[in-house]
Amino acid sequence: MVINAPRQTSHLKREILIRLIKAFYTDDFGENARLIPYQMRPKDFEAPYRCCVYKERAILRDRTIAGLGLSIEETDDSIHMAELAKKVLDREQPEEHPLTVLQTACKGCVPSRIYVTDLCQGCVARPCVNTCKFGAISVKNGKSVIDPDKCKNCGMCAQVCPYQAITKIIVPCESACPVGAIAKDENGHAKIDFEKCISCGKCVSACPFGAVHEKSQIIDVLKNIKAGKKVIAMVAPAMFGQLPCSPKQLKAAIQQLGFADVYEVAQGADITTQNEAKEFEERLVKGEEFMTTSCCAGYNELVDKHIPELKPFRSDTKTPLYYTAEIVKKEHPDAVTVFFSPCVAKRREALKTDTVDYVLNYEEIGAWFIAMNIKVEDCAESEFKTESSAEARNYAVTGGVAKAVKTLIPEEIPVYPVVVDGLNKQSIRDLKKYAKNGVCELGNLIEVMACTGGCLGGNATVNAFKPALKQLTNYVNESKSLKEPDEAAESK
C-alpha cells in the first residue's frame, strides 16, 4: 500500500488556498475571492478535466467555499462571493462538522455494485450461478447476468469466476470509510452521516475527484493575526517531516507568518507519556488485561461513537495537544491558539477543547508560505524554549507512542505493545473483539493510529511518507532520549 500517493486533486486544493490567502491580503477580499475561478480558468482556456470552463469554474467556486470554511452543500449558488467572505470575516468560531462534499463531482462515480464484464465466456462450469446464494445470476445469450433486485453485493461470484470476468465496482469514498459513514444518496450524491463519521479523513484521500473537502479555518486565523492578536502556533511532531527545512527554520518561518510564538506539541506529548505510563502501571496492578492509548483523535471518535464497550480500556490520559494548549493558555491567557495538524480528526478534538481555538493543516500552512513568498529553506533558525524528548517527537510515527510509554514503565511490569497501524474494517473488528473478550491475546499496551504509518500518513500531510519519515527520524535521533538523557546529550 502506498501512503500519501501523489494526487492532482491536492494541487487544485492547494492552489485555491494560496489564491484565497493572497485575496485576503488585498483591499477587496470578497471581490478577489470571487475572481479565483476566473483566474484559474480564464476565457478560451481549455478545460482540463470537465466538459467546459463554465462547469470547471462552478466547481472551483465550490472548492473556494470550502476554503472559506463553509459547507458546500448548504451554500446556495446564487449567493455572491463577497457576501460569503463577509460572513466568514464576521464569524466567531468554525463550523461544527469539519468535512463538506462537493456533490457535483460525485456524478463521475457509479453506485457500488457487482458487474459482469465482457470477459465472461458463458462457460459450462458456471461457478457464479452455482455459488450465488441468492439466485441472482442466470445465463442469458451465453453470458452471466445479475438480477440487481436479488444481488446482495456479497462478491462471491467475482471470487469464483475462473476468468476474473466479474468485478465489484466500488465507490472509493464508501470503500475507504471504515465505519460506513459516507454513501451515495438517492440522487447519486455522496453524503456524510455525521452521527457515524469519525473524521478520520480517509474519504478525503480516497476520492479521485477531490470531492471531500476540509472546511478551512485559514481565514479565521488570518483575521486574528491581522487584528494584532497574540496568535500562538502549536506544532504537532509530524510537521517536522513536512517541509524542506530544519525544525528551527520552520519555527522562524512560522513567526514570519505573524505568529507571536511557536510551541512544539511534543512538549505535551512528554506529559502524555508520563501520565499514560503511570496509568498503565496502575491498571495492570489492579488486574486489568490491557489498555489502549488515547492520543489519536480519529480513534477516540471511533470508540465514542462505535465501540463504547472499549471505553473502559482506553487510557484516561489526555492528548499531547490538550496538555500543550493548557501550558500555552497558562503562560499566555490572552493568546489565540492554533494547532498545526496532519489530519482532519484533530479539528473535532479542537472543537471539544476550550483551550484550542483553531486548527490548520499542513496543506494550509504550505499554501500560506507560498502566498507570502516565504522560502522556509532560506529562513534563519529560531530556538524552541522547551526541549522535548526524542520519544515525544517520535509520536507521529506508528509505534512511537507505545514505545515512549514503554520507556517509562518499571522493568518488573511486563509490557507487550501491540500496534494498530491504521483503522480499517478488519482492525475495527479486532478492537471490538478485544473489548468483548476483555483481553487481547497479542499484548497489553495497544497503540491505535487511525492512519497507516501514524500521523505522517495523515490526510493533510504534504511530504511523501518515506522522506517525511527520514526527516523526522533525523530530528528524533538528535533529540535527548527519556531513557539515557546524559548519554544522548554527550554523543551530540
Place this chain on the structure above:
Amino acid sequence: MDKKISVKVCLGTTCFVMGSANLQELIDTVPAKYGDKVEVSGVPCLGLCSIDWEFSKAPYVKVDDEVIKEATVEKVLKAIDERLK
C-alpha cells in the same frame, strides 16, 4: 554520447508543497534505472515560481535546459528517454 543528462528537481518551498515532495523518489530511482548516463539531484529554488502566478504550474523540474512544468515522475522519465533516443 559523453555528456551526462542533468535532472534538477526543485525542492524549494513552493515546488515542495505543490508536489515535488513526491518527486524525491526520482533521486533514488533515476540512477538505478539509467546508471551514470543521468545525473539527478534535488536543488534549492530554481526561481521559476516567483513570476506572477507561476506558482500554479509548480512543481518544476529541469532536464538539461528544458523546464518541465507541473512535473510528475512520468513526465520527467519521458523527457530523459527522449534525450537518450
